[in-house]
Amino acid sequence: MTGTAVSWLLTAGLPLLLLGVSLSLPRHWWPWPPLRVLLRESGIILAVFLVWQIPARTTEGDLAAAVHRARWIHHWEQRLSLPDEAAWQRLALPHPWLVQAANGYYALMHFGAMAALLAWLVWRHRTAYPRVRTDIVLVTVVSLLLQTVAVAPPRLVAGLGFTDTAERYGQSVYSAGTGSVVADELSAVPSVHISWALLVALAVVRVSRSRARGLVVAHPLLTLLVVIVTANHFWFDALAAVAVVALCTSAHRVVRARRVPAPARGTPVQDAPAAQSEDG
Numbered sequence: 204m205t206g207t208a209v210s211w212l213l214t215a216g217l218p219l220l221l222l223g224v225s226l227s228l229p230r231h232w233w234p235w236p237p238l239r240v241l242l243r244e245s246g247i248i249l250a251v252f253l254v255w256q257i258p259a260r261t262t263e264g265d266l267a268a269a270v271h272r273a274r275w276i277h278h279w280e281q282r283l284s285l286p287d288e289a290a291w292q293r294l295a296l297p298h299p300w301l302v303q304a305a306n307g308y309y310a311l312m313h314f315g316a317m318a319a320l321l322a323w324l325v326w327r328h329r330t331a332y333p334r335v336r337t338d339i340v341l342v343t344v345v346s347l348l349l350q351t352v353a354v355a356p357p358r359l360v361a362g363l364g365f366t367d368t369a370e371r372y373g374q375s376v377y378s379a380g381t382g383s384v385v386a387d388e389l390s391a392v393p394s395v396h397i398s399w400a401l402l403v404a405l406a407v408v409r410v411s412r413s414r415a416r417g418l419v420v421a422h423p424l425l426t427l428l429v430v431i432v433t434a435n436h437f438w439f440d441a442l443a444a445v446a447v448v449a450l451c452t453s454a455h456r457v458v459r460a461r462r463v464p465a466p467a468r469g470t471p472v473q474d475a476p477a478a479q480s481e482d483g
Contacts, residue, residue: 269353269389273360276392276439285438288357288431289364295432296366305429306374313396316422320403328410334459335406341451342398346444350390358434359388365434393443394436400426401448 281287295301317339324332358367369375377388400423407419430436 265353265389266355266359269355269391270360272353273355273357273391273437274363276354276437277357277360277363280438288434288437291431292365292368292434296368299372302368302432303372303374305432306369306372308425308429309369309396309433309435310374310376312422312426313399316403317399320406324406324410331406331410334455335402335410338406338452338455339399339402341455342402342448343395345451346393346395346398346447347390349393349443349447350387350395352392353389354392354440355389356391356435357437368433391436392440393447394430394440395444396426396430396436397423397441397444398448401445405448405452 295305321332321336324335357363357365358370367375369377404419404423407416427441430441431438
């Protein structure tokens with residue numbers, strides 16, 4: 204059996220094992236109840252990582268087609284008179300500190316902000332966690348399935364005036380090249396950076412009761428600016444991400460509404476018990 208086959212087998216088997224154990228054993232069998240939840244959530248995360256490998260492996264070696272699609276996107280953006288991303292990037296290039304900060308934000312805040320959100324929900328707003336987690340899983344899986352159609356980022360398209368800023372300053376997260384399991388360069392549409400940033404902002408605004416919660420809106424706005432300045436995405440990639448988030452969260456909301464039984468006439472409406480929220 205090849206190393207690739209072993210990798211796929213382990214990646215697919217581990218989440219199934221964790222989910223199976225966490226869901227099959229009765230609750231009273233668990234000496235430490237949070238362990239059951241931890242195994243279940245770990246299985247879900249690993250299952251999403253399994254889906255993450257699909258575009259990375261299917262787009263490998265498809266650079267020419269990916270660049271062609273990127274040129275098509277750029278062409279239609281120009282036809283629609285959208286702002287030129289290369290012009291925005293040129294405004295930042297004379298300021299190395301700004302470009303390096305954008306590279307760092309792109310590399311660190313994508314996973315960092317999402318991890319902070321999930322930890323905050325588990326620690327402070329546990330009943331809201333399943334709903335937010337399900338939104339994240341839906342958006343991520345749909346995005347990754349769409350990314351099986353390879354599309355190159357602007358920085359890989361020659362002749363359009365873009366600079367690979369992360370490569371220039373040695374900050375690239377794509378050092379493994381196209382087809383990398385960790386980060387695939389040819390999966391630009393939709394932008395998962397934008398979709399995750401939107402999900403973080405939406406979750407904080409909906410769940411938090413702090414008067415300062417509106418400040419989180421800066422995260423998706425900064426992410427949009429960063430992906431343009433670093434030439435990792437076109438405007439179209441961000442718009443596609445917004446559409447995926449809107450469709451997935453709306454569909455999830457409809458499903459949740461249908462699962463909640465309508466109260467009998469004359470019966471006062473009560474909040475759903477916290478235990479029901481674990482289903483997401």
